[in-house]
Amino acid sequence: MEERSNTRQHKKWMIASLVLFVSFGCHRVKEPVSRLNVADVATSNQLLSGFWWLESNKFRWTAREFSVALQPPEGAESSGATLYLHLYIPDDQIEALGPLTLEGITEGQLLKSETYAKGGTYIYTREIPKNLMATSLLPVKFSFDTALPGDKSDGRELAAIVTEIDLQAN
Numbered sequence: 691m692e693e694r695s696n697t698r699q700h701k702k703w704m705i706a707s708l709v710l711f712v713s714f715g716c717h718r719v720k721e722p723v724s725r726l727n728v729a730d731v732a733t734s735n736q737l738l739s740g741f742w743w744l745e746s747n748k749f750r751w752t753a754r755e756f757s758v759a760l761q762p763p764e765g766a767e768s769s770g771a772t773l774y775l776h777l778y779i780p781d782d783q784i785e786a787l788g789p790l791t792l793e794g795i796t797e798g799q800l801l802k803s804e805t806y807a808k809g810g811t812y813i814y815t816r817e818i819p820k821n822l823m824a825t826s827l828l829p830v831k832f833s834f835d836t837a838l839p840g841d842k843s844d845g846r847e848l849a850a851i852v853t854e855i856d857l858q859a860n
Contacts, residue, residue, distance in 0.1 A: 722761035722827055725856040736760065738829065742846050749778070753847045754837035758855050759827040765859040766823035773801070773816045773830065776854040781809030783838065783850070790850065791835040797822045801830075818857070828857065 723733050728741065728750045740756025763771060779790060784807065792814055794801035801816040814832075822828060837849035 722759065724761050724763040724858070725854065726758060726760065727854050728852055740832075741852070742848075749851045749853045751846060752832070752834075752849050752852050754835075754849045755831065755833040756849075756852075757829060757831040759829050760855065760857040762823040762825060762828055763857055763859040766818075766857070767820055769860040770820040771818045771823060771857050771859050773814075773818055774854070774856040774858070775814040775832065776811075776852065776856075777814065778811050778851040778853070779806050779809050780851070783848070784809045786838060787836050792832060792850075794830055794832045796828055796830045797825075817860070830855075 722736060726733055726736055728734075728737065729744055729748050731744070736759050737750070738757040738759055740753040742751040742753070744750055760773075773794070773796075775792075775794075777792075784790070789805050789807040791803050791805045793803035794814070794816060796818065799819070799822065801818075804812075804814055806812060818828070834849040837847045840846050840848075
């Protein structure tokens with residue numbers, strides 16, 4: 691049963707990657723990048739799901755679950771890479787929800803979770819093994835254990851603010 695679920699999830703990622711590739715042929719956008727600044731509209735097609743609109747030309751709120759596709763950096767096939775997710779959690783988010791736990795998953799490999807008990811600026815950092823770097827795009831899905839639900843004034847589910855996602859060769 692778990693293998694069938696993993697197969698379905700893999701198919702979803704493949705479809706998302708295909709959509710990303712097709713979009714490159716239809717629009718004038720940058721080639722896929724390893725370092726994604728969420729304010730760069732030319733690479734916003736690498737923000738696959740769970741990101742809200744750009745705010746202050748600097749950041750985007752995320753939903754509880756969000757995902758990206760990153761181009762593995764040169765040399766990562768032989769050395770692996772390190773993933774950096776730059777995020778900010780406002781104090782009032784922690785006051786309303788309590789500690790937030792974030793985890794990631796890529797190509798079926800769970801990335802260790804991290805819990806944030808205070809508001810502030812953080813970098814979620816995880817090693818990605820070299821065997822996952824033999825691809826043209828690496829999908830990464832992130833999920834928080836909780837988020838603020840949308841309300842009448844703002845229907846968005848809000849988890850954290852993200853400014854950049856970066857994949858660097860080791």
